[in-house]
Amino acid sequence: MAPERTPKQSKPRRGKAAGKAAGKAAPKARPGEQLDHAILRSRPELSALEVAAETGITIDETRRLWRALGFPEFVGEKAYTAADVEAVATLMTFVDSGAVDFDTAVNLTRGVGQTMARLADWEVSALVSRVEEMEAGEEATGSRIGSALRLIDEVNPPFERLLVYAWRRHLAAAVARIEAMGAKDEDLHTIDVTVGFADLVSFTALSNTLDRDEIGDLVEVFESRCQDVVARYGGRIIKSLGDSVLFVTSGAEDGIAVAEGIINVIGRDSKMPDVRLGLASGPVVQRLGDIFGPPVNMAARLTAVARRNRLIVDQNTADLLPATEWENRRLPARPVRGFGLVEPVAVRRR
Known part of the structure; x- marks a missing residue:
């Protein structure tokens, strides 16, 4: 006591x-x-x-x-x-x-x-x-x-x-x-969101070739551009880890808009590294300014199997998109740590 x-x-x-x-x-x-x-x-x-x-x-x-x-x-x-x-x-x-x-x-x-x-x-x-x-x-x-x-x-x-x-x-x-974002009545910490994870490709190898000022400038440009894109679509950056950014949006279409925007301002810039993005949707728990739950882990894992300057999503995110406006294509199943075999989904507007 x-x-x-x-x-x-x-x-x-x-x-x-x-x-x-x-x-x-x-x-x-x-x-x-x-x-x-x-x-x-x-x-x-x-x-x-x-x-x-x-x-x-x-x-x-x-x-x-x-x-x-x-x-x-x-x-x-x-x-x-x-x-x-x-x-x-x-x-x-x-x-x-x-x-x-x-x-x-x-x-x-x-x-x-x-x-x-x-x-x-x-x-x-x-x-x-x-x-x-x-x-x-x-x-x-x-x-x-x-x-x-x-x-x-x-x-x-x-x-x-x-x-x-x-x-x-x-x-x-x-x-x-x-x-x-639809907080659950029984638990105000739990919300339904689309979680996005953006990851710079080969950042570790690249950082070994840059001096400290160049690394700092690269990270600052990456984070600031991601922040601008996420804010534009009403999302929120949860945290940045130098070569990656975790963000959330209230809906799947906003999440895809953010992902496409990040690819445009980072991946299409010849002075910046390529970027990979993954999206996953579902309930997450908010604690201490961070979020936790399967969608967070899935979004991070999907970036590891995404192609350069490409976005892949989980099935939950694909299911939230209006079928009249979006088409999706299942990709070959692959092992994803913590989830077993997963079939990522590639989506595009009709």
Whole structure:
């Protein structure tokens, strides 16, 4: 049984630990610490025990939340800030109100941590070149740290507002998808979709011949073009793995439109590798921003047997297409890992 937690106030508490931290004179920061302070807006001056004492939760709960965010534990170190106290206290207000239980709060925290970690890496990699440009031009400050600090001041405030806006829009879209994709009444996590998997051909061999910048450019072009095509037909990219993209659409015809679009913008471009696509339809389970189920596995397996710049589908997807508009052709049966012998289907418009 988890240790009993002390009830908390609805607003972040400020106890002795935070008071002492706020009253201390901050030592002169090293260059790297200047960036940390500019981003965090406070300095790490609290231990995990002090965070727990300030927020009224147990040390085990503090560590669970910290790990869920994706950070290593700091045993006995002054690694936490006043902002960390505020974040924990704010989170615990809707736990204590009964809106969610603590395990759900940890689950949500894990989602935030994974999403923000990737976004932060994305943002930094996108802005590094801008820092280099600033230092090489008339905006030079004399150091990369100086340019980075200036960029943080200019970019972060509006970017934070953009984050909240984008989250609201995506939350509304996610709720609408549950209804539009036919969530089962008995399990709102289960939806009927068409799953697509796009895979670059011979990417490993090709990447061995490219330098790091060329590999990065190739992956960026592949992912951005796939994103544009998927969004155009109302689909959603679930995840990208460098040389492959997993996406879903609400219907089979939209899935085929996405697949054909990816072939046109990737496979028909002589500067890009060839691409193979597989589609499978059926119920999938949504968990932690990902999807699971036989259609996901089938779509991935079908790409392994598809020809270059071609699409093949499973029988479920073919059955969803109007017979008056589409014709299909069964391909020779072949072994598919996890499914035994499978007859893929090639489809085309009449």
